[in-house]
Structures are given as C-alpha cells and as structure tokens.
Amino acid sequence: MSDQDFDEDGDGFDADDWNRLKPFTGAVATLDDVQARRAVFALGETDDPRVIDMDLPQPVIWWEEDGEQAAVIVQAETHLGNDGEEMQVLGLILPDGEGAVALMEDVDLVDDTDPTWRDLVTRAIDPSAADED
Numbered sequence: 001m002s003d004q005d006f007d008e009d010g011d012g013f014d015a016d017d018w019n020r021l022k023p024f025t026g027a028v029a030t031l032d033d034v035q036a037r038r039a040v041f042a043l044g045e046t047d048d049p050r051v052i053d054m055d056l057p058q059p060v061i062w063w064e065e066d067g068e069q070a071a072v073i074v075q076a077e078t079h080l081g082n083d084g085e086e087m088q089v090l091g092l093i094l095p096d097g098e099g100a101v102a103l104m105e106d107v108d109l110v111d112d113t114d115p116t117w118r119d120l121v122t123r124a125i126d127p128s129a130a131d132e133d
C-alpha cells in the first residue's frame with residue numbers, strides 16, 4: 001500500500017471545497033482504476049474484498065506516525081488478510097492533493113464543521129497559519 005498522487009492537477013482541497021472530491025464507490029478497485037486515477041488503492045492477495053457502504057466523500061482526522069492530519073475518505077473497502085483478519089481500508093485525499101491509504105481504526109470520522117479538522121486543513125495548506133495562533 002503506497003501513497004498515490006490521486007489528483008492529476010495536484011489540486012488538494014480546503015475546508016470549504018472538500019465535497020467536490022470524486023469518490024470511488026460501487027466496486028472494489030483494480031490496478032487499472034488506480035492507474036486511471038479513479039481510485040487511490042487496489043489490494044491484491046486478499047480474500048472477500050467488498051465495498052464499505054458509507055457516504056463518501058467523508059472528512060476525517062487521520063492519526064498517523066507524524067501526528068494527526070486532515071483528510072477526506074474517497075474510497076472504502078473491507079478485505080480479509082492472509083491471516084483471516086478483516087481490514088477496513090480507506091483511500092484518503094490530503095489537503096495538498098496527495099493520496100494515502102489508512103485503516104478505519106486510524107481515523108476519526110468528523111463533520112466539516114469540526115474545528116480541529118478545519119484547523120488541520122488550514123495548517124496543511126498554509127503552514128504559516130500555525131504561527132498566527
């Protein structure tokens with residue numbers, strides 16, 4: 001699972017236009033979908049892949065190694081790993097337009113009015129905004 005540059009123009013989103021992001025729904029993504037930039041990820045060598053039924057796009061706070069980041073879910077699938085463990089895998093778009101892959105357990109679903117999410121989006125777009133607090 002690697003990061004993908006999902007948006008061809010390199011455009012990201014801000015706290016007020018995130019909902020223009022096009023979700024990948026209705027099917028489990030293939031490598032062709034990723035290469036055509038319709039999907040963020042495609043997993044191979046898993047069992048019973050299924051789409052997670054949820055409204056997309058969906059703002060989230062992603063808890064990753066470097067701390068919390070604002071993101072928007074545009075793809076959601078569940079897969080069984082080789083060990084039989086279910087993984088809920090998400091395709092995320094970050095404010096700078098890059099794609100990322102995360103597990104559902106590593107995100108908090110939020111509303112676009114969430115002040116923490118809005119602040120994280122602003123800081124990602126304009127790092128100098130952190131100095132204005």
